[in-house]
Amino acid sequence: MPYLAGAALAMLGVGCANVERSRNVADPAVPGAVLAQQVCSMCHGAGGSAESPNFPNLAGQNAPYVVNQLKNFRSHNRRDPAGYEYMWGLSRSLSDDQIDALAAYFSATRLKPQVIEGTASQIAAGAAIFRNGAPGKDSQACVACHGEKAEGNTIFPRLAGQHMDYLIKQLTIFQRTDERSDPSTMPTGMLMKGVAHSLDDKQIVEVAAYAQSLRSQ
Template sequence: MKLRPIALALLGAALATGCAHPDRSRDLGNPNVTAVTLAQQVCSNCHGLTGNSVSPNFPNLAGQMPAYLVEQLRGFRSHGRQDPAGFEYMWGLSRSLTDAQIDGLAAYYAGQPATPLPPEGGASRVAAGKAIFHDGLPAQNVPACIACHGENGQGNAGFPRLAGQHADYTAKQLLVFQRTDERPEGAVMKVVAHELTAENIRNVAAYVQALGSP
């Protein structure tokens, strides 16, 4: 009977060794680690297990357009996307990703259901944002957002889903487009955002977050 605890310990060690598997690894330089494992064991630290992030510092990825996600991940990997909130985290995380892993990550997040966020900013702000989103601002030469992002903000191929995105994140990205060249793939958005006022940005960001909310 005295040998039983020792035997159990040895058995546990053997089982632990036998369970070693690339799919349980966090090694970002290992091309054999699957995209699902990367999403659930690495990316989840910021974006949540299903791509529904809790912190508005990190974008929601659930239900996102796969083509858009592929473009962004490749942009981070090549250092083409340079906005500080992105490259501080994503340059290092993406540098060794293979094309197959990037495609798999995009497919994983595209297939996750988006969890609606509560409206933020009050009914009048959301209503003002809705007007911009659907009708644009003709006097400021700002086109309607639905032209590229869809009637319900669902996205369209290389144009991202905006519905349910954190208002703070959306506002920050609009400022990046408006004031910098840190997202060169978004040249169209630089033109669109150029004439937006700070109030316009807060309004449309509030509406985007409210899209799809109960």
């Protein structure tokens, strides 16, 4: 465990250094691909396809959503562990132009082919919840905000192809904490908190399995 903690700190240090280096060479004309390689690839992978399920895939993510999240990290409005352990430090040096360039780049990239992580039964159960909401609960169905194919939109993220473990982690954060649901700064988080509360642990896994199985559209 000490080794892992040290490795995480080392990654964070390298990432922060990369942000500073990008600012030294970057201006609004520098392509988002250059910024992504320097700033983001350590954790989110080349082209935004993350190797580790601890970090989300960014490839194909909707640009307005990426902009919103980076600005929430930069302002410390997003307070989940990913925020204060990684993204607060990384985003503080990003200008609005750099954030826009990164978002445009990732939205235009395609997610690498991935192995289906869930079982067939988990995916089938998750599909029913995604389309209809939790059985016996008066809750919003995922499809209402995230789209028929989990493609998302300008407000809600693309979930298709996202790491199963990452989705489980985020749903659990919404369910058990207020770290992503401050009504004054993240009103959509309040909606997600209500949806997550309608799910038990098994259903969270099932929904995550289904969304991951969709891959990128």
